[in-house]
Amino acid sequence: MRNTKYDKIADHHKAKENRLGHFLAAFLSGGVVGALGEGTIEILCFFFSLSRSDASVFMITLFIFLACLLTAFGYFDKMVHFCRCGLIIPITGFAHSMMSSTLDYKEEGLIYGIGSNMFKLAGSVILYGVVSAWFFGLIRYVLEVVFG
């Protein structure tokens, strides 16, 4: 008797995980980041008469710069708390993971602090990217040699 009553009260006060809200926040913020990227490319193409491929390299560098700067000022974590995956899946999340691990281990010195911890979180992205790209690239190359 007491337990059921207790469970009811505990359930009532449990923090509800608002999955739909999380999805919508990630969708909207991710979409805004994507549209901003496209806008940046078009502005660079228009005002600096760059080719589209050059402008996209500038755009990615600019976004990485902004993500590093916002992380260094401490704003990025608050934005991630609000936008969730909308800022982690784009390249800003990659820059944020490198910036935050360098800042966290800064006190341990230049070599064993910043140097050896820089790729602590971003390393897995590079590792699995390179390994999978190597295998898939080899498959494509062999197929082209055999059938092409």
Place this chain on the structure above:
Amino acid sequence: MYFLTSFLFCGILCGIGQIILDTTKLTPGHITSIFVVIGAFLDTFSLYDNMIQIVGGGALLPVTSFGHSLIHGALLEAEKVGWIGIFMGMFDLTAAGISSAILFSFLFALLFRPKS
């Protein structure tokens, strides 16, 4: 038109990532690694390249594009110099992103103190 497709493509990818994060026990590190592998897989037969032509800039920002540019550079170099090009061209297209991320995070780490 590119604005709308960029918004939808980037938004849907981030939404999928958020659903995986909420419904499974995977961490953001797992999810970004999975997305990179998916991007490399999609470009094995130039699917992701066609997607960038349709979507525009929005397809370059998600981390799937990182896997795509790794394999794309490797295959471009392999066409020129043979199988050894898969090693040589791996970082050709992502070099700007990786080197700028290393440079900026090093410089800002020297300038700023951790906030916590």
